Amino acid sequence: MTSKILLIYTGGTIGMNQNPLTGALEPFDFEHLLSRVPELAQFQTEIATYQFNPPIDSSDMSPKLWTELAHIIADHYNEYDGFVILHGTDTMAYTASALSFMLEGLTKPVILTGSQLPIGQLRTDGKENLITSIEIAAARRADGTAMVPEVGIYFNGHLMRGNRTTKQSADEFNAFESFNYPHLADAGVEITYHDEFIRRPSNTSLQTSVQPKDAYYQRYTRTLTPQFRLDNNVIIFSLFPGIREDLIRHIIATPNLRAIVMRTYGSGNAPQSPWLINALREGYRRGKIIINISQCLQGCVQMGRYDTGYQLQEAGVISGYDGTVEAAVTKLMYLQGKYDDPEQVRKYMRQNLCGEITV
Numbered sequence: 001m002t003s004k005i006l007l008i009y010t011g012g013t014i015g016m017n018q019n020p021l022t023g024a025l026e027p028f029d030f031e032h033l034l035s036r037v038p039e040l041a042q043f044q045t046e047i048a049t050y051q052f053n054p055p056i057d058s059s060d061m062s063p064k065l066w067t068e069l070a071h072i073i074a075d076h077y078n079e080y081d082g083f084v085i086l087h088g089t090d091t092m093a094y095t096a097s098a099l100s101f102m103l104e105g106l107t108k109p110v111i112l113t114g115s116q117l118p119i120g121q122l123r124t125d126g127k128e129n130l131i132t133s134i135e136i137a138a139a140r141r142a143d144g145t146a147m148v149p150e151v152g153i154y155f156n157g158h159l160m161r162g163n164r165t166t167k168q169s170a171d172e173f174n175a176f177e178s179f180n181y182p183h184l185a186d187a188g189v190e191i192t193y194h195d196e197f198i199r200r201p202s203n204t205s206l207q208t209s210v211q212p213k214d215a216y217y218q219r220y221t222r223t224l225t226p227q228f229r230l231d232n233n234v235i236i237f238s239l240f241p242g243i244r245e246d247l248i249r250h251i252i253a254t255p256n257l258r259a260i261v262m263r264t265y266g267s268g269n270a271p272q273s274p275w276l277i278n279a280l281r282e283g284y285r286r287g288k289i290i291i292n293i294s295q296c297l298q299g300c301v302q303m304g305r306y307d308t309g310y311q312l313q314e315a316g317v318i319s320g321y322d323g324t325v326e327a328a329v330t331k332l333m334y335l336q337g338k339y340d341d342p343e344q345v346r347k348y349m350r351q352n353l354c355g356e357i358t359v
Contacts, residue, residue, distance in 0.1 A: 058088025
């Protein structure tokens with residue numbers, strides 16, 4: 001059976017052209033982009049397209065546009081076997097993280113990709129990224145189910161879980177990495193899928209050898225139940241030597257602010273200044289949700305490891321475990337859109353909802 005893929009173009013470097021007068025990169029027509037990839041005609045896959053009009057720079061990505069993307073996927077979910085989103089690299093990890101939470105019950109691939117060089121340039125990385133992303137989105141198992149039924153980012157030969165990925169370089173083709181989670185697939189001469197790391201629609205691991213086929217289909221063909229409401233009353237700040245008390249207290253006292261992603265040192269440590277602990281404790285009393293995420297790209301927050309981290313825990317700060325900043329902030333938006341009670345949000349921030357943290 002021929003797979004059907006919906007290719008969604010939001011904008012980004014992959015679809016840009018260089019203005020001959022200014023030298024600046026500007027978006028150009030999506031059909032022009034497709035004409036630069038004649039290899040698409042060789043696919044044994046039906047490819048339909050959807051274009052943002054006008055295309056956006058990924059710096060302008062927003063929760064409103066994440067909701068639009070979720071609507072596009074939900075509205076066409078039964079028509080296609082997979083989805084590929086062309087997206088600018090700067091906020092790609094935020095979008096992938098947001099969609100991983102919003103697309104509850106996802107059983108089909110949603111692969112985000114882009115490029116560091118426009119697809120019209122001779123040395124572009126865009127062609128390979130696009131072609132392989134489509135191949136991954138179309139890949140199925142012997143039983144007809146999707147090979148990768150989750151939101152992923154494909155870049156420079158690697159498929160990564162979307163909500164585990166961070167942009168690591170503005171200049172190299174290897175622009176993304178999932179530092180705390182293995183790759184879902186690696187593409188060389190062949191695409192090697194790492195089944196043990198790919199998340200299945202059920203929360204339990206797949207054991208097809210002990211289950212009848214009809215039970216398999218019952219478990220792994222859930223209905224998509226997208227969540228479109230996001231609450232972006234959240235802020236991110238990083239600790240640094242010399243951080244000012246008045247500014248932290250001002251942030252915590254901000255009206256309508258519901259959550260803070262606090263980027264700490266090492267394994268989740270912070271200065272032992274009494275004013276900081278008192279300020280965070282006051283934030284907790286006011287119903288603020290404060291998540292502890294390490295400034296390190298690799299590793300895990302362990303607030304019981306040192307006394308400085310333990311004091312944060314005592315002040316009501318929640319561990320972000322080994323999650324990314326992108327996943328933490330979008331997970332908060334998603335949960336705040338569902339729950340008014342901060343205790344409910346705290347409860348689910350401690351849980352692994354779709355592979356974003358290791359608990």
